[in-house]
Amino acid sequence: MLPPQCTQVASISIRTLRKRVAEDPDFLFSYIDEVYSVIEKYEHRLRAYITLRPKSEVVEEAERLLKSKEIGPLGGALVAIKDNISTKGIRTTCGSKMLESYVPPYDATVVSKIKESGGIIIGKTNMDEFAMGSTTENSAFYPTLNPWDYGRVPGGSSGGSAVAVAACEATVALGSDTGGSIRLPAAYTGTVGIKPTYGLVSRYGLIAYGSSLDQIGPIARYVEDAAVVLDVISGHDPRDSTSLRVRTGYFRDYVVDYPLKNYRVAVIEEMVSEGVDRGVMKVFSKLLEKLEGRGLTVEFKRMPLLQYSLPTYYIIAMAEASSNLARYDGLKYGVRLEVEGKLWTDVYRKARMLGFGDEVKRRILIGTYVLSEGLYEGYYLKAAKVRRLLYEEFTKLFKVYDLAISLTSPILPPRVGEVISDPIKLYSLDINTVPINLAGLPALSVPGGFVEGLPVGIQVFGPPLSEGYILNLARVIEVIRDE
Amino acid sequence: MNNDVMIGLEVHAQITYLRTKLFCGCSSNYRENPPNTNVCPVCLGLPGSLPVLNKAALEKAIALSLALNCKISDKLLFVRKHYFYPDLPKNYQISQYDRYGLTPIAVNGEVTIEVDNKVKTIRIRRINIEEDTGRIVYPERSVLGSKYALIDYNRAGVALLEIVTEPDFRSPREARVFLDKLGSILEHLEITDTSLEGALRADANVSVNGGSRIEIKNIGSPKDLEKALNYEIARQLNIIKSGGTIERETRHWIKEKGITVASRVKELEGEYRYFPDPDLPPIPISKGLIELISKSLPELPDSRARRIAKEYGVSDYVASVLVLHKKLCDHFEHSSKVCGNPKLISSLLVNDLLRWVDEAGIPLAVGINRLNTDRLCKLVHYFSNGLISIKLLKDYVRQVVLEDINPEELVSRGLTTIGEEEEIEKVVDDVFKENPKAVSDAIKDPKAINFLVGQVMRKTKGRADPKLVNEIIRRRLAEYGLK
Structure with missing residues (x-):
């Protein structure tokens, strides 16, 4: 299930990498050579990275x-980080002109954890501006193309x-998922992507889009790699007030080839009916x-409330975005403008006009609108209520079923x-992924097969903190899909 | 004031007794740092940073809520209040709100004040916990004439309590008495050191004869509050008298000039787009916590004044002045215990110390430091031993407070009471020789004796004991009369 850019060495798993490096430490350098040669060959077409670190630094x-005494669970894996x-010290643009020159003075909690666990940051990856x-x-810089078909988007x-992971330009990667932003590209590139339970992974250092929906998660070529990375990055962080106080670090143990129990799996009809290819x-x-x-x-269940999930999601996400993006005014970092002798209001206006792209402006405008005096109750407050109902529906569902399964996207890339x-068409791509974020649930996209040479992503999801079982079922799918 | 005046206050009190800011680990004592050095990713609002509540702030807020007899919320909810301004790093302020099912930390309190021997109840509408902004510094001290402005974020994120009253004040005096009392309560609860520049700030809403409400911002002390309100009421009455009408607006108090001026920028009303801060989940406030804080509340000004009047035998008035300043009151109690004579000490503190620090513009803490317990005891000792007269005692206090001189030094300059009768008799004889007419007047009319006493006091530069002078003059007059 690997696209043509990958070579045998460049496509190894973390487990194999660790084993080979344990046998012969110099293998790590051969591996780095191999990955950089893939990058040299294909990156100019794929354009997965915004900032790629020079090979010398990585070496x-x-x-x-x-x-060092211990090589850590990541064993020298080359980790690509969403931008x-x-x-710390590496430019973090968020895919925007606004932050084109912004170099953070600190590491996100997940980045510190990756570094402490033997991961090597290889670069910062391309993304839709501010994850929108x-x-x-x-x-704001250039589109990234799908390694399976350069004529298609990668999600x-x-x-x-x-794309960096799928095309073997990195071992694993971190993404962020507000309404499907990890799972959709995982589905379209044939990789495994996890959106963890809200609060399982610290958001400290993640540039916010929709704070109540955002989660960082791994993207990997194999379910096992995804579990290894999730073990590394999850856990309570005192710097994030929404971080859960739960024990983690056991996810890898759930990645076995057989079902750990006779799961009752629900298929929600609304997620696999309308508009499916x-x-x-x-x-x-x-x-x-x-x-x-x-x-x-496997049983089919209906959940009519899901018809409201897209508008609910976009109201909440845009409202939060309009607030989170207020800080970008060109004063302290990012877009730099001549200020002396000018009114601050004019400087702000110009910075935001030049710094933000059209889609970002659209979402800020809509978000500002739904939070306005007199409209708040009809939009934001109502959306918050629907969100609550949705959560309750899922809670009911998971009293009966262990897990649920759906298509990640109803269509091919x-x-x-x-x-x-x-x-509208663009927003509809997220139809199956946004309800998960609204309810704060964990979900994973795993390749389930191919159509016309393009990967099809299967979404597995469950109640809060069911990542172990989800990973287990995903591994089972990984095993049986080719049988 | 005969006119129908309505005044409401919005007081901002920094929680200066907290070690750190409200949502990060930076010091809450920003006053000694060079600009923009007491900052971190969180209080600068850098992309990806997240706030974490300083729990001690919650405890302080609960203590104040109890002291102001408020109803305390069962949960702590933070909202984002949006407006663009250069001193606001995120372009929103983390604050609290009382609509849409949201609630501030406390509502519906009351405080009694006493003005002109009348007790009056002032209703407290609400108390908010929120973060302070940065400071804008103009090179020319004012926005007028300045080509640019500098921003110092050292203050950004310092914990503030906002106390909003109902428009219950009918005169500037009442407002001042309230703010004095609130300041004292904040001192006693160890929330705010009100002597620090900018630690206690007030905005006042004032309307005259049912006219439009004018908001006055930027008032830095109870004294200025009274001045600003007096000025503003006179200004409004003048406009009304000359046939004009009062338009609703925001004005700024210019302390140096003693006037209020209209804000150049129209402030937006109501478009703050409040919504719950998704980075700060609600924190339950248990009855147990409230009870615990309630039990450990320190003695508050009202009960302290009652105790002091009883325990030290000072008048209710003197006690009420003492408790207005916690440090002064502590000083009084300590010094009275060390050197006795509480009535005299209270008089020296209330009548003399307060007068001189006020006239000279010396911070009270400095005045207390100069007139410390040791010096106060010495002075009281000199007086009770008859070394100095009451007049001289008061004069010494003035010099100690204004010039920071040791009482021993004053004594060694020879400025003690003339104890020797003969010495006084000599001066009396001189005066009698120089004023024969006054002497014959005094023989006829005993009331005229005061002139002679005055002359003697002048000649001795006030060093003589007036009682003794009086006695000697009467004796001499009697002798003259016989002649």
Whole structure:
């Protein structure tokens, strides 16, 4: 299930990398060579990175790592980081002109954890500006292309991270998911992407889009790699007040080839009916049959409330975005303008006019509107109520079922330019992913098969903190899909 | 004031007794740092940073809520209040709000004040916990004439309590008495050191004869509050008298000039787009916590005044003045215990110390430091031993407070009471020789004796004991009369 850019060495798993490095430390340098040669060959077409670190720097870090007492669970893995996650001393643009020159003075908690666990940051990946978009065409710099078909988008907004991993330009990557931004590109590039339970992974250092929806998660070529990274990055962080106080670090143990129990799995009809591509549906049905063959119970359930999830999601996400993005005024960092003798209001106006792209402006405007005096109750407050109801519906569902399964996206990756000009069409790509964020649930996208040479993503999700079981079922799917 | 005046206050009290800012680890004592050095990613609002509540601020807020007899919320909810301004790093302020099912920390309190021997109840509408802004510094001290402005974020994020009253004040005097009392309560609760520049600030709403409400901002002390209100009421009455009408507006108090001026920028009303801060989940406030704080509340000014009047035998008035300044009151109690004579000490503190620090513009703490317990005891000792007269005692206090001189030094300059009768008799004889007419007047009319006493006091530069002078003059007059 690897695209043509990958080589055998460049595509190894973390487990293999650690094993080979344990046998022969110099293997790490061969591996770095191999990944950089893939980058040299294909990056100019794919454009997964905004900032790629020079190989010399990465080699130096590898040398340092090999000298340290412990090589850590990531074992020298080359980790690509989405460019909305703060990296000390490495430019963090958020895919925007506004932050083109911004270099954070601190590391996000997840970045510190990656570094402490033997991961080497290889670069910062392309994304839709401020994570607003589902195709990575919305980057202020350039679009990222799909390694399976250069004529298609890789999904977004974490498209750069997904492509870097899929095309073997990195071992694993971190993305962020507000309404599907990890799972959608994972589905369109044939990789594994996890949106963890809200609060499982610290958001400290993640440049906020929709704070109550955002979660950082791993993107990997293999379910096991995703679990290893999730073990590293999850856990309570006193710097994030929304961080959960739960024990983590056991996810890797759930990645076994057989179901750990006879899961009762729900399929929500609304997620696999309207607008589903016929080929995509075929892959899904075949997979359900195979799961039943493994002794799992699969049942179809209705959840009519889901019809409100897209508008609910966009009201909440845009409202929060309009607030989170207020700080970008060109005064303290980012866009620099001549200020002396000018009114501050004119400086702000100009900075925001030049610094933000159209989609960002659209969402700030809509977000500002729904929070306005007199409209707040009809939009934001109502959306918050629907969100609560949705959470209750899912809670009821998961009293009966262990997990649920759906398509990550009802369609194959769109062609470049196909949806970008039509906001409604663009927003609809997230139809199956946004309810998960609204309810704060964990979800994972795993490749379930191919249609016309393009990957089809299967979304597995469950009640809060069910990542272990989700990873287990995803691993089972990984095993049975080719049988 | 015969006119129908309505005044309401919005007081901002910094929690200066907290070690750190409201949402980060930076010091809350920003006053000694060079500009923009007491900052971190959180209080600068850098992308990706997140606020974490300083729990001690909650405890202080609960203490104040109890002291002001408020109803305390069962949960702590933070909102974002949006407006663009260069001193606001995130372009929103983390604050609290009382609509849309949201609630501030406390509502519906009351405080009694006593003005002209009448006790009056002032209603407290609400108390908010919020973060302070940065400071804008103009090179020419004012926005007028300055080509640019400098911003210092050292203050940004310092914890503030906002106390909003109902428009219950009918005169500037009442408002001042309230603010004095509130300041004393804040001191006693160890919330605010009100002597620090900018630690206690007030905005006042004032309307005259049912006219439009004018908001006066930027008032830095109870004294200035009274001045600003007097000025503003006179200004409004003048406009009304000359046939004009009062338009609703925001004005700024210019302390140096003693006037209020209209804000150049129209402030937006109501478009703050409040919504719950998704970075700060609600924190439950348990009854147990409130009870615990309630039990450990220190003695508050009202009960302290009652105790002091009883325990030290000073008048209710003197006690009420003493408790207005916690440090002064502490000084009084300590010094009375050390050197006795509380009535005299209270008089020297209330009548003399307060007068001189006020006239000279010396901070009270400095005045107390100069007139410390040691010096106060010595002075009281000199007086009770008859070394100095009451007049001289008061004069010494003035010099100690204004010039920071040791009482021993004053004594060594020879400025003690003339104890020797003969010495006084000599001066009396001189005066009698120089004023024969006054002497014959005094023989006829005993009331005329005061002139002679005055002359003697002048000649001795006030060093003589007036009682003794009086006695000697009467004796001499009697002798003259016989002649």
